[in-house]
Amino acid sequence: MLKYISKRVFYAFVMLFVLSMVVYLIFGLVPIDPAKLSCGTHCNPVVVEANRHRLGLDIPLWHQWWNFIMGLFQGRTYGEGAAMIHCPAPAFGYSFPNNACVTEVMAGAFPFTFTLAVGAFILWMTIGISFGILAARKKGTYIDRLSTAFVLIGSSLPIFILGLLIYITAFLLHLIDPITQGTWVSPLSDPIGFFRNFIFAWITLALAYAAIYTRLTRSNVIETSTEDYIRTARAKGVAERDVLYRHNLRTALAPLITNAGLDFGGLLGGAIITERVFQLPGLGYMSIKAVLRDYDLPLIMGTTLLAAAFFIFFNLIVDIAYAYLDPRVRLN
Amino acid sequence: MSHLLEVKNLSVAFPTEDGLVQATDDLSFHVDLGETLAIVGESGSGKSVSSMAIMGLHNPKSTQISGQVLISSLGHSTDVVTASSEEVRRLRGGTVSMIFQDPMSALHPYFTIGNQISEAWLLHNDGTKADARKKAIEMLDLVGISDASNRVDAYPHQFSGGMRQRVMIAMALVNHPKILIADEPTTALDVTVQAQILKLLKDMQHEFNMAVILITHDLGVVAEVADRVNVMYAGRLVEEGSVNEIYKNPVHPYTIGLLASVPRVDQAHGTRLKTIPGQPPSLISLPGGCAFEPRCEFAKFVPGNLCKTTRPQVEEKHTGHLARCHLSAAEIKAHQ
Ligand SMILES: Nc1ncnc2c1ncn2[C@@H]1O[C@H](COP(=O)(O)OP(=O)(O)OP(=O)(O)O)[C@@H](O)[C@H]1O
Ligand code: SF4
Numbered sequence A: 001m002l003k004y005i006s007k008r009v010f011y012a013f014v015m016l017f018v019l020s021m022v023v024y025l026i027f028g029l030v031p032i033d034p035a036k037l038s039c040g041t042h043c044n045p046v047v048v049e050a051n052r053h054r055l056g057l058d059i060p061l062w063h064q065w066w067n068f069i070m071g072l073f074q075g076r077t078y079g080e081g082a083a084m085i086h087c088p089a090p091a092f093g094y095s096f097p098n099n100a101c102v103t104e105v106m107a108g109a110f111p112f113t114f115t116l117a118v119g120a121f122i123l124w125m126t127i128g129i130s131f132g133i134l135a136a137r138k139k140g141t142y143i144d145r146l147s148t149a150f151v152l153i154g155s156s157l158p159i160f161i162l163g164l165l166i167y168i169t170a171f172l173l174h175l176i177d178p179i180t181q182g183t184w185v186s187p188l189s190d191p192i193g194f195f196r197n198f199i200f201a202w203i204t205l206a207l208a209y210a211a212i213y214t215r216l217t218r219s220n221v222i223e224t225s226t227e228d229y230i231r232t233a234r235a236k237g238v239a240e241r242d243v244l245y246r247h248n249l250r251t252a253l254a255p256l257i258t259n260a261g262l263d264f265g266g267l268l269g270g271a272i273i274t275e276r277v278f279q280l281p282g283l284g285y286m287s288i289k290a291v292l293r294d295y296d297l298p299l300i301m302g303t304t305l306l307a308a309a310f311f312i313f314f315n316l317i318v319d320i321a322y323a324y325l326d327p328r329v330r331l332n
Numbered sequence B: 001m002s003h004l005l006e007v008k009n010l011s012v013a014f015p016t017e018d019g020l021v022q023a024t025d026d027l028s029f030h031v032d033l034g035e036t037l038a039i040v041g042e043s044g045s046g047k048s049v050s051s052m053a054i055m056g057l058h059n060p061k062s063t064q065i066s067g068q069v070l071i072s073s074l075g076h077s078t079d080v081v082t083a084s085s086e087e088v089r090r091l092r093g094g095t096v097s098m099i100f101q102d103p104m105s106a107l108h109p110y111f112t113i114g115n116q117i118s119e120a121w122l123l124h125n126d127g128t129k130a131d132a133r134k135k136a137i138e139m140l141d142l143v144g145i146s147d148a149s150n151r152v153d154a155y156p157h158q159f160s161g162g163m164r165q166r167v168m169i170a171m172a173l174v175n176h177p178k179i180l181i182a183d184e185p186t187t188a189l190d191v192t193v194q195a196q197i198l199k200l201l202k203d204m205q206h207e208f209n210m211a212v213i214l215i216t217h218d219l220g221v222v223a224e225v226a227d228r229v230n231v232m233y234a235g236r237l238v239e240e241g242s243v244n245e246i247y248k249n250p251v252h253p254y255t256i257g258l259l260a261s262v263p264r265v266d267q268a269h270g271t272r273l274k275t276i277p278g279q280p281p282s283l284i285s286l287p288g289g290c291a292f293e294p295r296c297e298f299a300k301f302v303p304g305n306l307c308k309t310t311r312p313q314v315e316e317k318h319t320g321h322l323a324r325c326h327l328s329a330a331e332i333k334a335h336q
């Protein structure tokens, strides 16, 4: 088991390393010049070149990449003297439009994204799994048909429509105040304000994801119920309740770990549409702004890498959880 | 005196989109302590469906069951068909146990074998987990798993097919059942392992003094281990008798055909094995007459259209030897 885990961890690091190279290469090739963007409208070539040097963009791409990697561990200093800017480790670069280190910008946005992801995750797992189990147990009844309708609507309705519908409803019911919506409220000092900020975004994301988890749970439980070992459990006198909760769900829900881990890991990189609709300045909102408005290359690169890192990290968690659950994986 | 297990007019049908599948039809037989009853018949003849009905394992919502399945235990008899689900649950794994064809998939992949045997014991006994574990080790030892006190913590995938079937047997017998139903317990195993498992079943039967119902395709196995035989065709019992009677004096055309298709030691060299021509009928809307009629070589000896129009009833052809055919034993013999 330990060997298995260390192998997975090693692979995860290799993947991140390679990924940083690929991202760097891609962004090195796009026709955007951060040096030009950094010096505003009244600009002359001398300033552009000075900025280029200050940002460390006047050296070969591979060297830039290496500086970037080193910066993650050691922090980076741009320029000299009075114009010197220092970004402490882990430094992802400097964002001119925000006048701040990329790490700082991302750290400011992360609480929104994290809160959104955790809340939605808890909601959709609870709804999806319970509804899925219920539908499987009541297969063929109106409850099952209700679940099918839910799955159909939840998975076919685009999230921006779902989000807008919920936003407008909440607005009309005076449950959302567009002025204050999206300013960070500490859950400790004002729990109600904190919930008001997030609850509708949670519901939006949770409904969309719960549909998938309802479908998965339902079909896995039904499929598992035809397995020989379920018949064996009944044959030895296990009560129906325990057949479901002890014997069936154990195997039926294990594959959901993969989905759950990857979906959650994906969301930690930012839920672009939901954050945008509900005015939550999280990583998703921030990166879309960086792409569409500011052409803020360092920030785009930072959020891309961060999102990828979350994804890879949760991939790792999934692998370990799966091995923990399934002895066939663990003992091989 | 009542029998240990008595099945009376058992019918099991599944409503499907294509119609009602009559998988078991008017089936009656009995089993007593210490004996081995073999059930033979082609694939789809209702062997598994009827044994699942004995265990009360059919989903009541999607199955129509009528008739009686009477199990005598501790001086009183329970009808599995009408008893409450809780009563039936207590019988299962306690008084009557079952092992299945494919030991590869019959054990839960996530639990250790010790855990699975312990669970079976704890369901029917008062005791601690430690007691149950001791019991599991004892049973594993009994079914011939070496180093049982260590292997008890192994997972099913770490065992070979034969070993897993041993585990299944240990689990089925942990509560000393009166009846063990073995549904093709060796079909999925290597030939060499098959003999070992059959011998183990025989040993266990002596050890625990129970009735064994052995479902099999293998008529050679039947001759070796069974006392009596039920021959099934299209969900119906067509012949029942002692092994000796059935092999020496089969009185149903289907049994005759079945026996002719098995290689025999006493057969002259060069005689070709005969197969029964045709296919078994669909179990949806069986014709009114004899289910075997379309394939029967003897139907032409029955006067009129009787085989086509009238369903034969089970009759005693010799003492203790039953068959479902319009022809008498003597007529069959005369035309063979
Ligand atoms: N749940 C069900 N729904 C519909 N039909 C079923 C169901 N279970 C069994 N059957 C049908 O009942 C018939 C008898 O099946 P059964 O499993 O008893 O055959 P069998 O004699 O055990 O055959 P085999 O030797 O292949 O195991 C088959 O035609 C099967 O397709
Ligand atoms: S009843 Fe007729 S068709 Fe059926 S087995 Fe006897 S002879 Fe053959």
Ligand SMILES: [Mg+2]
Binding pocket: B047, B048, B049, B183
């Ligand atoms: Mg079968």
